Every structure is written in C-alpha cells, then in structure tokens.
Amino acid sequence: MNISIPALIPTLGIRRRSVSGIWLRHAVSFLRYWKFVITWVIIEPVVVLVAVGMGIGKLVTEVEGADSYAEFVTPGLIMGSAMFHALFETSWNAYNRIENDVYETALTTPITVTEITLGDILWAVTRSLMTTVGVAVFAVILGWLNGWSAVGIMIPAVMVGAVFGTMGFLFSAVAPHTTFLTLVFTLVATPLYFFSGAFFPISILPDWVEPIAWAMPLTPGVHVARGFALGSFDITHLWAAIYMVALTAVMWPVAIYLLRRRLIR
Amino acid sequence: MTEDQHLETDFARNANGTVIEVENLHKDYGDIAAVDGITFSVNPGETYGLLGPNGAGKTTTMRLLSGLSPATSGSIAVAGIDVIKDNRAVRELMGVVTQHDGLDGGLTVFQNLFLYGFLAGLSRARAKERAHEVLEFFSLRDRSKANVYELSGGMKRRLAIARSMMTSPKVIVMDEPTTGLDPQSRNRVWEEMAVLKDSGVTILLSTHYMEEATILCDRLSIMDHGKILDEGTPDQMIERHAPKEVAQLRVVPAALRSVREYLTGRNISYREVGALVSVTGANGDRPDLSGLEGVEGVRTSYRAGNLEDVFLAITGRELRDG
Numbered sequence: 001m002n003i004s005i006p007a008l009i010p011t012l013g014i015r016r017r018s019v020s021g022i023w024l025r026h027a028v029s030f031l032r033y034w035k036f037v038i039t040w041v042i043i044e045p046v047v048v049l050v051a052v053g054m055g056i057g058k059l060v061t062e063v064e065g066a067d068s069y070a071e072f073v074t075p076g077l078i079m080g081s082a083m084f085h086a087l088f089e090t091s092w093n094a095y096n097r098i099e100n101d102v103y104e105t106a107l108t109t110p111i112t113v114t115e116i117t118l119g120d121i122l123w124a125v126t127r128s129l130m131t132t133v134g135v136a137v138f139a140v141i142l143g144w145l146n147g148w149s150a151v152g153i154m155i156p157a158v159m160v161g162a163v164f165g166t167m168g169f170l171f172s173a174v175a176p177h178t179t180f181l182t183l184v185f186t187l188v189a190t191p192l193y194f195f196s197g198a199f200f201p202i203s204i205l206p207d208w209v210e211p212i213a214w215a216m217p218l219t220p221g222v223h224v225a226r227g228f229a230l231g232s233f234d235i236t237h238l239w240a241a242i243y244m245v246a247l248t249a250v251m252w253p254v255a256i257y258l259l260r261r262r263l264i265r
Numbered sequence: 266m267t268e269d270q271h272l273e274t275d276f277a278r279n280a281n282g283t284v285i286e287v288e289n290l291h292k293d294y295g296d297i298a299a300v301d302g303i304t305f306s307v308n309p310g311e312t313y314g315l316l317g318p319n320g321a322g323k324t325t326t327m328r329l330l331s332g333l334s335p336a337t338s339g340s341i342a343v344a345g346i347d348v349i350k351d352n353r354a355v356r357e358l359m360g361v362v363t364q365h366d367g368l369d370g371g372l373t374v375f376q377n378l379f380l381y382g383f384l385a386g387l388s389r390a391r392a393k394e395r396a397h398e399v400l401e402f403f404s405l406r407d408r409s410k411a412n413v414y415e416l417s418g419g420m421k422r423r424l425a426i427a428r429s430m431m432t433s434p435k436v437i438v439m440d441e442p443t444t445g446l447d448p449q450s451r452n453r454v455w456e457e458m459a460v461l462k463d464s465g466v467t468i469l470l471s472t473h474y475m476e477e478a479t480i481l482c483d484r485l486s487i488m489d490h491g492k493i494l495d496e497g498t499p500d501q502m503i504e505r506h507a508p509k510e511v512a513q514l515r516v517v518p519a520a521l522r523s524v525r526e527y528l529t530g531r532n533i534s535y536r537e538v539g540a541l542v543s544v545t546g547a548n549g550d551r552p553d554l555s556g557l558e559g560v561e562g563v564r565t566s567y568r569a570g571n572l573e574d575v576f577l578a579i580t581g582r583e584l585r586d587g
Binding site for chain 1: 335353356367384429
C-alpha cells in the first residue's frame with residue numbers, strides 16, 4: 001500500500017474556492033429537498049423536546065441547578081440533535097458521495113481530499129446550527145430557554161458539529177457497505193445521546209461510570225450548552241471547550257488520511 | 266460553440282512540442298503491475314486512443330494522467346506540467362471524463378454543470394453562462410432542470426462530457442466514452458467528439474471498441490496486461506498486423522462439425538467467435554473455401570482486416586473476450 005507521511009499532515013495550501021465549492025454543493029442539494037429534511041432538522045427534535053419536557057418534566061420535580069426539568073433537558077436535547085445531524089452528514093451522506101463518485105468527480109477539478117473534508121465538516125457544522133436555531137427558537141417560545149442563552153448555545157453547537165462532522169469520516173471512509181454505518185448509531189450516537197448528561201446529570205451515575213461519561217465526546221458539548229442555558233460558568237466549561245477543539249484537531253488528520261486512502265488509489 | 270472553443274495554436278505544450286508525454290510509467294497494486302512501463306506521447310490537436318480489453322490498464326493509465334492516482338514510477342508531462350510533482354496544476358487545465366459518469370444525483374442537470382464549474386474556479390456568473398453554453402452544444406438544454414437519474418444512459422454520458430468542457434480545456438482524457446451506450450447514442454457522442462477535435466482540443470481516450478478507435482483516433486496504442494504492445498495510426502496497425510481479408514462463415518449448429526473437419530483437414534487456421542467462424546488464409550490472402558460451397562447451413566462472406574484482427578494477431582486473444 002502506498003501510504004505517504006504527507007497524507008497524515010493537513011496541507012497548508014488550502015484553496016478557499018474548493019472548500020466553498022463543496023459547501024455550496026451541499027447547500028444547493030439541501031435546498032432542493034429542504035421540505036423533507038426540515039422535518040428531521042426541527043420537527044423531530046421539537047417533538048422529543050415537548051414530550052420529554054412536558055411528560056417526564058411532570059415527574060421530575062427537582063434537578064440540580066435548574067428551575068425545571070424542561071430547562072435542564074433543553075440544552076442537552078439540542079446538542080444531541082446537533083450531534084445526530086453532523087454525524088449523519090459525514091457518515092451516511094459522505095458514504096453515498098464516495099460510492100456515487102461525487103468526490104471522484106470533484107477530484108478531477110483542482111481540489112484536494114483535505115479540502116473535501118473541510119467543506120464537508122463545515123456543512124456538518126451548518127446542519128448542527130440549523131437544528132440548534134430551529135429547536136432553540138421553539139424552546140424560547142415555550143419559555144424553557146431565554147433569548148440570550150439561545151444565542152450563546154450556537155458556540156457549543158459549532159463545536160459539537162465540528163467534533164461529530166469530523167468523526168463521521170472515521171466511519172464512512174472505512175465502511176465496506178451501508179450496513180456497517182449502522183454502527184454509527186448503535187455504537188456512537190444512541191449511547192452518547194443518553195449517557196452524555198443530556199437527560200440526567202452525570203453525577204447521579206455510579207462512581208466508576210462517571211469518568212467514562214465525562215470522556216464521551218458529546219458530554220463537553222452538553223456541559224457548555226447547559227452553562228449558557230442556566231447562565232452559570234466555571235473553569236470546567238473552558239476545559240470542555242478545549243476538549244472539543246482538541247478532539248476535532250486529533251480526528252481531522254485521521255479523517256483526511258482514511259478518506260485519501262479510500263479515494264486516491 | 267464560443268470563442269475559446271476555436272482553434273488555438275498557442276496553448277501550452279511540453280518542451281518537445283507534445284501535449285502529453287508519458288515515459289516508462291508504472292503503477293503497482295501490491296504484486297500486481299496494473300501499468301507496466303508504458304511510454305507514449307500525444308501531439309497537439311491529436312486524438313489518441315488506448316485500445317485494449319478490460320483489465321488492460323487503460324483506466325489506471327487515465328487516472329494516473331489526471332492526477333487521481335499516484336504513480337509508482339515513471340514520468341508524465343501534460344502541457345509542460347510535471348503531473349507527478351504537481352497534480353493539482355494538471356487538474357486545472359485538463360478535462361476529465363471518468364469511466365462511471367460520476368454525476369451528482371443530489372443535483373439537477375444544470376446544477377451538476379454549474380457547481381462543477383464553480384469548484385473548478387469559474388466565477389458564479391461565468392459558471393452559469395458556461396453551463397448554458399455547454400447544455401446548448403450538447404442539446405441538453407430542455408433537460409436543464411431534470412434530475413440526473415431521469416436521464417437515459419446516452420444523455421448521462423453526454424452530460425459527463427459536457428461537464429468536462431466547463432473550463433474549456435485544451436486537453437481532455439476520456440475513459441471509455443461510449444461503453445454501455447446504444448449505437449444511436451454512441452454515434453451522437455462520436456459526432457460531438459469530432460467537433461471538439463475540430464476546435465483544436467487534444468483528446469486521449471481509452472476504449473475496447475475497435476470501431477470507436479478506428480473512427481476517432483489519429484493514432485492509437487494496443488494495450489494488454491499493463492503494457493503497450495504496438496503503436497501507430499489505425500491504417501498502419503492494420504497493415505502491419507491484420508490479414509487483408511478475413512472470411513466469415515455463418516454456420517448452423519448441424520453443419521459446424523463438417524466445417525471444422527474441412528478446415529482442419531486442409532490445415533486452414535480458423536477461430537470460432539460466437540456463431541461465426543473466422544478464417545484467415547496463409548499470408549493474409551483469401552483462403553480457399555471452394556469445398557464449402559453448396560454445403561447446407563454455411564454462408565460465406567468476406568471482410569477487410571480490422572483492429573480486432575490486429576489485437577488478435579498481437580496478443581493471441583480476442584479483444585472482446587476481455
């Protein structure tokens with residue numbers, strides 16, 4: 001196999017046109033089908049939010065730091081949705097683009113694999129932001145999130161989008177078939193959704209599970225988003241943000257390497 | 266089509282005047298040599314063909330040339346650019362038609378062209394304008410808003426070629442431009458390629474259709490097992506390797522045995538291709554088949570030697586067998 005060291009290092013000569021061209025392609029494609037996609041971007045997470053906030057919220061009368069369970073769960077659910085969208089974009093959708101030669105065609109223009117991943121990750125971040133805005137507006141209307149908090153959680157939404165947009169390639173670039181991508185949900189998305197502090201504070205987990213839960217890549221996103229939602233910050237929120245940036249920085253070169261190996265033979 | 270499609274004599278070339286220069290090119294996949302030391306060059310405005318069966322290394326050669334795949338060793342120069350060192354630069358100036366159209370199913374016909382042009386570096390306004398121009402040229406204008414999957418195979422292929430024209434390239438590589446197309450669509454693609462050639466575009470194409478190679482190519486190489494076996498104009502190749510005439514016997518199954526016995530008995534070499542028995546005389550002259558006249562179930566006709574015979578003569582195999 002022809003594995004070169006430069007493939008592991010993101011090239012510095014990134015051409016802006018390549019990145020914006022890839023992003024634009026996704027935006028154009030999205031706008032063609034927005035009526036369908038919007039149901040997943042906004043309606044589905046809002047349904048979950050209302051069901052959990054109003055249903056379970058009635059049963060849970062006390063939760064640390066928040067006035068109500070609905071207020072507690074809102075930032076967690078939004079980050080969960082941001083994760084699903086970013087992850088889906090670069091796992092399932094990117095896999096289809098590999099299989100249908102969309103990337104191959106792009107590579108006949110002066111574009112690099114690094115630029116493809118960057119354009120895709122930016123689009124994944126865009127989708128995270130879309131769902132965050134959509135659900136946050138709804139939460140503000142319901143009175144579960146205040147206006148400034150809704151603006152603030154855009155920051156963790158971008159970070160979650162970057163983490164999971166990058167992570168998706170670790171699956172799509174090595175997937176032998178679409179069934180393999182089921183693992184994205186069974187091994188990553190669903191466990192993270194429930195064990196990253198979105199629905200309940202990590203502190204109520206058994207002592208030995210706690211550190212594992214804190215290391216989960218969605219946990220820092222939920223933590224920072226909740227900081228904005230509840231309006232209280234400490235040093236742990238800074239660590240959480242740094243953790244997400246570091247995760248992205250570590251996974252990105254691996255994503256480039258794996259996608260290169262898949263596309264450039 | 267437009268001004269930049271007209272013949273230009275000042276486009277970039279390699280130091281020795283060629284547009285494409287490939288020297289001792291190798292590409293290994295593990296122990297398999299997909300391309301095994303090929304050397305050829307293409308002159309400005311020329312249409313050059315790589316003719317060979319599936320698995321001959323044609324597609325790999327195309328991918329190496331367009332910078333989609335790194336070479337194991339050897340050198341490639343396109344219009345003065347060292348492809349091995351700077352494959353981004355070569356993708357700036359070369360049009361590429363990949364084997365599987367690679368059309369984007371998430372986009373309309375027009376969006377496929379527009380976004381490709383934008384990605385390749387055209388301004389939005391220019392990409393739109395150019396997309397309209399190529400749609401016009403390829404008579405796809407009324408399909409502009411169609412989904413890609415609604416198009417026929419021939420239209421998809423023509424759209425893929427149209428896409429490679431977005432940047433008005435002076436050099437195009439086309440990997441099997443008409444494989445899988447019906448005869449009508451194939452003719453249409455050939456016509457359009459002829460117009461491109463007329464406008465001064467240098468074309469490198471791969472094919473396993475000898476008819477396509479004969480009609481389109483100024484020069485061609487016969488390729489097999491990653492090697493180039495011989496090179497020349499179609500006429501030169503036929504003169505060099507093919508018999509002047511080949512007898513073709515259409516034989517009903519019941520008569521097949523007696524035909525075989527007749528030919529074997531007279532030491533006449535023959536080969537069976539499907540329902541046809543092809544017979545070549547010694548020295549390429551017309552073989553003596555007088556004994557088969559009047560045999561029921563045998564119809565004899567004669568045709569001139571062609572590239573199919575060339576391939577057989579050089580490799581000992583049928584082109585279409587793969």
